[in-house]
Each structure stands twice: as C-alpha cells, then as structure tokens.
Amino acid sequence: MEKAVKPSAKTQKNASERRWGMVIDLDRCTGCQACVVACHAENNVPVVGEREAASGRTMHWIRIERYWEGEYPNVKARFMPVLCQQCTQAPCEPVCPVFATYHTAEGLNAQIYNRCIGTRFCGSACPYKVRVFNWFRPEFPEPLGEQLNPDVSERSRGIIEKCSFCIQRLRRAELDASASGNPLADGAVQPACLQSCPSSALIFGDMNDPESHVSRLALSHRAFRLLDFLGTDPAVIYLKGGETNV
Amino acid sequence: MSDQPEPSGGKPTPPESLEPSEQVRGRLLLDQRTDREIDEAVLRPMFETGPRFWILVGILGAIVAWGIYAWIYQIYWGMGVAGINRPVYWGLYIATFVFWVGISHAGTMISAVLRLLKADWRRPITRGAEAMTSFALMMAGLYPLIHLGRVWKFYWMIPYPNNRFMWPNFQSPLMWDMVAIFTYLIGSTLYLYLALIPDMAMARDHTDGWRYKLYRGMALGWRGTQGEWHKLHRALSIFSVVIIPVFLSVHSIVSWDFAVTIQPRWHSTIFAPYFVIGAVYSGLAALAAILVIVRRTMRLQEFLRSEHFDALGKLVMVAGMGWIYFWFSGFIVEWYGNDPVIRELIHEEISGGLAPFFWLQMTANVLPVLFLAFRRIRTNPAFLLALALLINVGMYTERALIVFGNLERNYLPFNWGTYRPTWVEVSVIAMTFAGFILLYTLFSRIVPYVPVWEIKEGRLRYSLRRIGRLLVPTAAEIE
Numbered sequence: 001m002e003k004a005v006k007p008s009a010k011t012q013k014n015a016s017e018r019r020w021g022m023v024i025d026l027d028r029c030t031g032c033q034a035c036v037v038a039c040h041a042e043n044n045v046p047v048v049g050e051r052e053a054a055s056g057r058t059m060h061w062i063r064i065e066r067y068w069e070g071e072y073p074n075v076k077a078r079f080m081p082v083l084c085q086q087c088t089q090a091p092c093e094p095v096c097p098v099f100a101t102y103h104t105a106e107g108l109n110a111q112i113y114n115r116c117i118g119t120r121f122c123g124s125a126c127p128y129k130v131r132v133f134n135w136f137r138p139e140f141p142e143p144l145g146e147q148l149n150p151d152v153s154e155r156s157r158g159i160i161e162k163c164s165f166c167i168q169r170l171r172r173a174e175l176d177a178s179a180s181g182n183p184l185a186d187g188a189v190q191p192a193c194l195q196s197c198p199s200s201a202l203i204f205g206d207m208n209d210p211e212s213h214v215s216r217l218a219l220s221h222r223a224f225r226l227l228d229f230l231g232t233d234p235a236v237i238y239l240k241g242g243e244t245n246v
Numbered sequence: 247m248s249d250q251p252e253p254s255g256g257k258p259t260p261p262e263s264l265e266p267s268e269q270v271r272g273r274l275l276l277d278q279r280t281d282r283e284i285d286e287a288v289l290r291p292m293f294e295t296g297p298r299f300w301i302l303v304g305i306l307g308a309i310v311a312w313g314i315y316a317w318i319y320q321i322y323w324g325m326g327v328a329g330i331n332r333p334v335y336w337g338l339y340i341a342t343f344v345f346w347v348g349i350s351h352a353g354t355m356i357s358a359v360l361r362l363l364k365a366d367w368r369r370p371i372t373r374g375a376e377a378m379t380s381f382a383l384m385m386a387g388l389y390p391l392i393h394l395g396r397v398w399k400f401y402w403m404i405p406y407p408n409n410r411f412m413w414p415n416f417q418s419p420l421m422w423d424m425v426a427i428f429t430y431l432i433g434s435t436l437y438l439y440l441a442l443i444p445d446m447a448m449a450r451d452h453t454d455g456w457r458y459k460l461y462r463g464m465a466l467g468w469r470g471t472q473g474e475w476h477k478l479h480r481a482l483s484i485f486s487v488v489i490i491p492v493f494l495s496v497h498s499i500v501s502w503d504f505a506v507t508i509q510p511r512w513h514s515t516i517f518a519p520y521f522v523i524g525a526v527y528s529g530l531a532a533l534a535a536i537l538v539i540v541r542r543t544m545r546l547q548e549f550l551r552s553e554h555f556d557a558l559g560k561l562v563m564v565a566g567m568g569w570i571y572f573w574f575s576g577f578i579v580e581w582y583g584n585d586p587v588i589r590e591l592i593h594e595e596i597s598g599g600l601a602p603f604f605w606l607q608m609t610a611n612v613l614p615v616l617f618l619a620f621r622r623i624r625t626n627p628a629f630l631l632a633l634a635l636l637i638n639v640g641m642y643t644e645r646a647l648i649v650f651g652n653l654e655r656n657y658l659p660f661n662w663g664t665y666r667p668t669w670v671e672v673s674v675i676a677m678t679f680a681g682f683i684l685l686y687t688l689f690s691r692i693v694p695y696v697p698v699w700e701i702k703e704g705r706l707r708y709s710l711r712r713i714g715r716l717l718v719p720t721a722a723e724i725e
Contacts, residue, residue, distance in 0.1 A: 052326070056332065091507060094506075095417075095419065096415055097403045097414050097418040097421045098403060098415065116396070117395065117399045117400065117402050117403065118325065118396045120335040120393075123333075124333075124335045125507040125508070125509065127508055127509070129658065132332060133325070133395065134395070137324060157396075158325060159395055159396060230657075232508075
C-alpha cells in the first residue's frame with residue numbers, strides 16, 4: 001500500500017528535493033466552492049461574466065465536480081475538487097511548441113504565460129481538462145480590479161492558464177524560511193484553496209518528506225489518484241469518500 | 247528530350263481548326279496536330295475571359311474579403327468569438343486544416359509517383375494537380391495561424407533560438423507540423439515551377455504586353471537547348487523522388503498531432519496510414535472534380551479525355567477501398583477493446599448526437615467506391631463530379647468528427663461538452679475555400695493549364711506503327 005499512491009521521484013535530479021503534493025479528502029469536501037472563490041481572488045483569475053459562464057467558459061483553476069449517485073429518492077451527491085494534478089509525466093508538457101508549459105526541478109508543472117501563443121494543444125492533451133483558456137481580454141469589473149494580487153501576473157487574452165499550486169506562496173514561504181534560517185516547516189505553505197477550505201479537505205506539503213502530513217495521509221487505504229491508469233503520475237492524491245450522504 | 251517548343255511570334259491565330267475533338271480519340275494524344283496548334287489550343291482559353299469569369303472572381307473575392315473581416319474580428323476580440331470551448335479546444339479550424347493538407351496530397355502523388363512510374367496518361371493533368379497541391383497547402387498553412395490565441399506571436403514557433411537562446415520544443419508535434427508543411431510547400435511549389443519553365447518560354451514566345459514581361463521573367467531565360475532540357479529532366483527526377491517521402495510524412499505528422507495525445511480515440515497507432523490514405527482519397531477526388539470543371543470551362547476536352555477520368559476514377563476507387571479498410575481496422579479494434587470512454591464515443595457517433603455526421607461520413611465515403619467500379623460512371627464527367635464532391639463532403643465530415651467529435655467526451659464525465667461553430671468560423675473556413683478556388687482560377691488564366699512540353703514529349707515518345715492491319719503504338723526510350 002505504501003508504494004501505491006505517491007508521485008514518483010525518479011524524474012527529479014535528487015530525491016532530497018521537494019515534491020509538492022496535495023491530498024484531497026473527499027469525505028470532508030462539502031462542495032461549498034470556497035476554494036474556487038479563493039483561487040479566483042488569489043491568482044487574479046478572470047471572471048468571465050454570466051453569458052460566457054453559461055456557455056461553459058468559466059476559468060476556474062479548481063472546480064468542484066458534482067456527480068449524482070443512485071435514483072430518486074435515494075440520491076447521493078458526490079463532490080470532487082479537481083485542480084491541475086501536477087503530473088510527473090504530464091501529457092501537456094511535450095506537446096507545447098514553445099515551452100510555455102514545462103516541468104520544474106521540483107516536479108511542478110509550470111505555465112509561463114508570456115511564452116504561450118495559444119495553440120491549446122495542452123488543453124486537448126490534458127486528460128483532466130484543467131487547463132483554461134482566455135477566450136477574451138480578461139476583465140475585472142469594479143471593484144474586483146481593486147483587489148488584484150500583485151504577486152501574480154495578469155494574463156492577456158489568447159493564452160492558457162491553470163493551477164500553479166500557488167507558486168507565489170511557495171516562493172514566499174521558501175524565502176521567509178531561508179531568511180529566518182529555519183528549514184521550511186510542514187504546513188508553512190498554504191495554497192489559497194486550502195486556506196479557505198472550511199472543512200480542511202485539502203492538505204498540502206512535501207511528498208518527498210516521509211514525515212509530512214501529506215505523506216502520512218497518502219498511506220491511507222482510501223488513497224487513490226485520479227485516472228491513475230493513464231500513467232500520468234499525478235501529485236494530487238484523493239482519499240476516497242464513501243460515507244457522506246447529502 | 248530533343249523536343250523544343252517552337253518559337254513562333256505573333257498572337258495566336260483564331261483556331262477554327264479546333265473542332266471539339268471528342269471524335270479524335272487517342273489515349274496518347276497522337277492526333278495529327280502540329281506543335282503550334284497545340285500551343286494555341288492551350289493558350290487560347292487563357293486569353294478568353296468572358297464576363298462570367300469576372301463575375302466568378304468577384305464573388306470569390308467578396309467571400310475572401312468577408313472571411314478576412316471575420317478573421318480580423320476574431321483577432322481583435324479574441325478566440326472566444328469562435329465556437330470552440332473547453333473541452334473541445336480544437337474545432338472546425340483544425341478539421342479544415344487537416345482537410346486542406348489532405349487535398350494537397352493527390353497533386354504530388356499523381357505527378358511525382360506517376361512520373362517515376364512513367365505512366366504516360368498523367369501528362370495532361372500533372373500541372374493542374376501540382377497547382378492544387380500548392381494552393382491547398384497555402385490554405386492549410388493559414389490554419390495554424392488562424393487558430394492561434396495570440397497570432398501575432400506566431401513566429402515563436404519558427405525554429406531559431408530566441409533572445410534567451412531557447413529553441414522551440416522539438417518534442418511537440420506542432421513543431422514537426424510546421425517544419426513538414428513548410429518543407430512540403432516549398433518543395434511542391436518548386437516542383438510546380440520547374441515543370442513550368444519550358445511552358446513559360448512557350449507562352450513568352452506567343453504573347454506581348456504585360457503577359458510577355460511576366461512570362462519572360464518566369465521563363466528565366468529558357469532557350470530550350472539540349473543542356474537545359476538535360477538539367478530540367480534531372481531536376482525533375484530528383485524532385486519526384488525526394489518529394490514522395492515528404493508527402494507521406496506530412497500527413498503522418500498531421501495525424502500525430504492527435505495520436506500522440508492520450509485523448510481516447512486519438513491515441514491510436516493506425517492514425518498515420520489512415521490519415522495518409524484518407525488524404526490521397528479526398529485529394530484524388532478533389533483533383534477529379536477540378537479537372538471536370540476546368541475541362542468544361544476552359545474547353546480543354548482535347549487534352550483531358552475520358553481516358554484520364556477513367557484512370558483517375560480507378561485511382562480514387564483504390565484509395566477509397568484503402569480508406570474503408572483502414573477505417574474499419576481502427577474502428578473494430580476500438581469497438582472490441584470496449585474502453586468505457588471509447589464505448590461512449592462510439593455510441594455517440596453511431597446513435598447519439600453525432601450520428602447524422604457519422605452516417606453522412608460513411609455514406610459519402612463508401613458509396614462512391616461502389617459507383618466508381620463501373621467504367622461508364624467513371625468516364626461520365628457529370629457523374630464523376632458528383633461522386634468526387636460527395637467524397638470530399640464525406641472526408642471533411644470525417645475530419646470534423648475526428649477533431650471535435652472525439653473531444654466532446656473524455657475520462658471525466660463532468661467535462662463532457664458539445665461544440666457548435668459560430669459565424670466567424672464558418673466565414674473563415676469559407677474564406678479558404680473561396681481563396682483556393684480564386685487562386686486556382688487566376689492561375690489557370692495566367693499559366694498554361696496543360697503542360698505543353700510534356701505532351702509534345704509524349705508525342706515524340708510514341709509513334710504508331712502498322713503491323714499487318716493493326717495500328718500499334720510503340721514507345722521510344724527518350725527519358
């Protein structure tokens with residue numbers, strides 16, 4: 001069970017490097033969408049407006065997938081937050097002609113907005129369909145424009161964007177740790193979705209540290225990874241839900 | 247090889263000798279015609295542009311202008327004005343791209359393969375086929391630009407290092423695509439131009455005014471010496487050999503745009519040969535359609551004969567059977583594999599929302615093969631035109647189904663979607679169709695549509711000999 005659900009470290013230069021990962025406890029998720037809102041606020045994700053949203057062009061970097069189980073009246077709603085799975089073997093990376101999406105040394109699947117020319121090849125290649133496209137010039141209707149996060153670049157139209165594991169927060173935490181001389185503590189990095197989750201369904205940390213919270217949770221018998229059979233080797237681990245009945 | 251277009255000054259005389267030569271049949275164009283008569287028969291339609299021609303050019307130009315407006319509109323507002331959406335990130339633009347690349351295939355196949363095989367019936371149709379290749383590729387080459395989110399940054403895909411010494415990603419099939427298409431475009435255009443030089447010289451010697459200047463420039467000072475012919479033949483044989491692997495690789499690479507992803511039904515090893523055979527199928531059919539139309543509008547009945555349509559129809563039929571085989575091999579394996587997503591996709595195609603397209607595709611691609619088995623249908627231009635257009639409707643539908651049909655479903659049912667093109671996409675696609683016809687129409691009035699020197703060469707190569715009562719064509723080794 002121990003080996004089963006962990007992103008492999010083999011593509012990294014040395015195993016002592018960090019491998020950021022997230023654990024999502026489906027039993028805890030209530031589908032409240034606080035993470036979606038927090039992500040929009042933190043990462044300057046544009047709000048596309050009513051009409052475009054109705055045609056399915058919302059730009060959420062994390063979305064709550066809702067599935068119904070059973071027949072009325074015995075219906076269960078299942079919620080599954082899906083964000084970029086930060087695959088070790090990411091299908092989106094090799095297809096980009098301009099290296100707008102690439103693999104960092106930490107195993108993160110990074111997106112460089114300024115390099116993107118908008119072929120949308122990565123969007124077609126991604127089996128999780130977590131990559132969103134700026135169909136129009138992003139607009140932030142007042143007063144949203146007042147709360148843009150200065151740490152995150154605004155994107156232009158015609159490019160792909162996606163969840164970055166709040167890389168600006170990662171870098172800030174690393175800088176703070178190295179400035180204070182202390183090692184980066186487990187749980188010091190909090191992506192916006194996780195910070196806003198009222199039921200603590202999301203847990204973030206270093207998968208290469210066997211003592212970290214995520215590593216220990218990943219040992220659970222409930223652990224699985226989304227579409228694991230595709231061999232994408234994701235860094236997001238789900239804990240199976242079963243008992244929730246909404 | 248020793249054949250030279252005879253320089254004969256002055257304007258083409260009104261050729262009353264040109265009776266509709268349906269009666270004078272002869273597969274090898276061995277009619278009793280002088281070289282000069284052939285020159286004039288080919289050149290005459292180029293000068294006679296009636297009002298209908300200009301009306302056609304006007305209509306096509308209007309469609310192109312509207313399409314350019316739609317494209318600018320899309321660039322100005324963003325890709326959102328097109329109907330593509332998550333998860334259908336690629337829609338009709340990419341489907342039309344694949345379609346045009348497919349159309350471009352038959353030109354080279356007819357010309358290069360048949361030149362190598364020394365199939366003499368190819369002679370009158372090679373130029374039309376080569377021109378089709380070049381123009382279709384030009385239209386195809388627009389689509390990677392049209393569908394870019396930031397088209398003004400398209401040159402970032404061109405393989406040279408940027409100011410940070412970073413090259414484009416050579417792992418990406420789009421990169422391969424661009425290299426392959428540019429190679430093919432340059433190669434096929436050079437190939438078209440090489441074979442054009444002697445005819446440009448021929449046209450130069452028959453014209454004056456702006457046409458004379460144009461032809462003089464394009465003939466590159468061709469005089470028709472022995473050495474020039476020798477070099478031309480060598481260049482053409484080298485090109486015919488070299489361009490065949492290029493033409494096979496181009497559509498393989500286009501298919502890998504899809505096959506290298508892990509999208510269900512795209513992720514298939516049969517895609518490369520399947521796409522190539524489909525390209526040849528639709529391309530040959532398009533060529534047949536174009537030849538029927540050109541023959542009628544430019545009154546080239548003398549050169550484009552029912553024998554050519556017969557042979558072309560056979561090729562189309564063979565390509566069609568190949569397409570059916572490859573389609574079935576791909577389909578049966580996926581159906582038998584019974585993967586849940588693929589099962590859903592197949593269900594969607596056969597009896598779901600995509601069913602009309604699927605059955606249109608099957609009908610339009612399979613039925614013509616059955617009809618083309620009959621010689622009388624192959625040699626009937628109207629029938630052949632209808633079948634060729636039907637095949638292209640079928641092949642277009644097939645590409646559309648592959649591109650957006652398969653993207654509508656994926657592993658996570660929450661992300662299933664549908665696709666509906668908008669007026670912008672339809673206008674831009676209409677622009678490329680009108681643009682292709684426009685380029686081809688103008689080309690046929692500026693450049694001798696039938697390669698005169700090749701026909702003369704063929705006439706030299708063969709002679710009729712009487713053996714007893716039989717009239718037997720004999721071939722001389724002149725190439």
